[in-house]
Amino acid sequence: MNKNNTLIFDDGYCFGMGGFETISVEKGTPLFLNWHLERLEKGLGILGISNENFKCQVNEAEIRRFLEENQMEHGVLKIMVSERNILFTKRENPYDETSFEKGFRLDVSRVIRNETSPFTYIKSFHHGDNLLEKRRCKKAGYDETLFLNSQKQITETSASNIFFVKEGRLFTPKISCGLLDGIMRRYILEHYEVEETELYLEDLQQYEEAFLTNSLMWTMPVVSIGELKFPSRTFANKIRENILNIK
Known part of the structure; x- marks a missing residue:
């Protein structure tokens, strides 16, 4: 799987076969992280996407490393996973x-x-x-x-x-x-x-x-x-x- 580098065009980005989670981040802490990862893994299973590399690259340690490098007070972490891509992005939370x-x-x-x-x-x-x-x-x-x-x-x-x-x-x-x-x-x-x-x-x-x-x-x-x-x-x-x- 590719993570945060050049996008690889697979069935996710050509035909919608990918899963994502949007996670609230408050003062650097992702809320309900385990529940989000659990749901993402389940969704990928339904789509038939192998999780062989998923758990190695999308886990609490990797996410916290990303958040340490991308500090947010009231933000959003988005994780997008397809067969050959894993992408992390951040943005401000629009709700206040x-x-x-x-x-x-x-x-x-x-x-x-x-x-x-x-x-x-x-x-x-x-x-x-x-x-x-x-x-x-x-x-x-x-x-x-x-x-x-x-x-x-x-x-x-x-x-x-x-x-x-x-x-x-x-x-x-x-x-x-x-x-x-x-x-x-x-x-x-x-x-x-x-x-x-x-x-x-x-x-x-x-x-x-x-x-x-x-x-x-x-x-x-x-x-x-x-x-x-x-x-x-x-x-x-x-x-x-x-x-x-x-x-």
């Missing part, structure tokens, strides 16, 4: 307290999330639907777009999982609906009582709070989905405070 205070406005995508595709369940280079829909909703004045599957069930947004709150109880779509099992989703399911269920747009009026999660934003209050508004952000605040204590 101002983003959180404002919250996100969502629209609903007309693109159907394919719950039968293995690509739906891993972080792969095969990411075109997400990028195109993200750009479209931004142009329309929204922050994110919500995908439904072929059964019109709520799945996820272009870059995050979604949770709903009713009478102090947490609800989130089942993985089988067609979504990536996010790192923050995993954290919440391990630390809070959450019902994984099938959710439909017509049912959302019964929920008083909605929020998004991913590794970079941690939690993000949803202000609205289309015309439907969500006034509360109690759980989004509580979970975010817990993550701040971890880091």
